[in-house]
Amino acid sequence: MFKKLLTFSALVLFLNSCALYEGNEFCPRVDIKRNNAYIVQTSNVAEEFIIEMSGYEGYCFYDTRIKHDKAVITPIFKIKRIHPNDVSSVRFSYYTETVKGPPEYLGKKTYFANVIIPTEEKEIEYKAKPVEIRIPPNMKYEFDIFMGLNLSQSQKIYNQRTFDTQLEFGE
Numbered sequence: 001m002f003k004k005l006l007t008f009s010a011l012v013l014f015l016n017s018c019a020l021y022e023g024n025e026f027c028p029r030v031d032i033k034r035n036n037a038y039i040v041q042t043s044n045v046a047e048e049f050i051i052e053m054s055g056y057e058g059y060c061f062y063d064t065r066i067k068h069d070k071a072v073i074t075p076i077f078k079i080k081r082i083h084p085n086d087v088s089s090v091r092f093s094y095y096t097e098t099v100k101g102p103p104e105y106l107g108k109k110t111y112f113a114n115v116i117i118p119t120e121e122k123e124i125e126y127k128a129k130p131v132e133i134r135i136p137p138n139m140k141y142e143f144d145i146f147m148g149l150n151l152s153q154s155q156k157i158y159n160q161r162t163f164d165t166q167l168e169f170g171e
Contacts, residue, residue, distance in 0.1 A: 025141045027060035028071035028133070036148025039092065039155055040082075049117075050080045051092050053149055057127070060140060069135040075147060079115055080123045090115045093150040096131060101143055105136045110150060 038052040058073040079090055092115075097108040115126050135143045151159065 027140050028058045028145055030056055030145045032147050039149050049090055052078045054078045069140050071133045071135055072130050074130040075128045077126045086119055088116055088119050090117055095150055097146040101136045
């Protein structure tokens with residue numbers, strides 16, 4: 001009897017904790033679109049690197065200095081060398097964009113990265129500098145932030161041809 005009572009109590013406790021959790025309430029709400037999440041950097045003769053925005057780390061806080069909520073986002077990139085080469089500096093740009101909310105909170109901002117990858121390394125993970133984005137009042141859990149790599153038109157066309165192709169070292 002005691003075992004049944006204990007099991008029933010655990011079940012009730014579990015269901016109550018699930019009822020308190022609201023699944024979509026997290027901050028920041030970041031969306032990385034797949035078609036802007038990777039780029040294949042090419043030189044005159046070959047594909048050199050694949051740069052992929054693989055994720056992010058983030059949190060929100062209330063900035064008492066300006067009396068606003070802010071999101072802090074640290075983009076995470078995987079940089080993969082496709083062919084053996086002596087290039088060690090990889091440059092690219094990425095963006096954050098907000099498209100819905102009050103007009104003064106909307107817009108696109110570009111950030112630049114210059115990553116040094118040792119010539120003997122095939123792949124590295126790179127965490128960019130954290131970026132801060134102001135969040136409108138009372139929109140902490142509804143304010144969407146889009147992130148991606150800045151691509152030229154020719155890079156977008158190239159990505160469409162090679163969408164999610166897993167190029168390996170030496171191909």
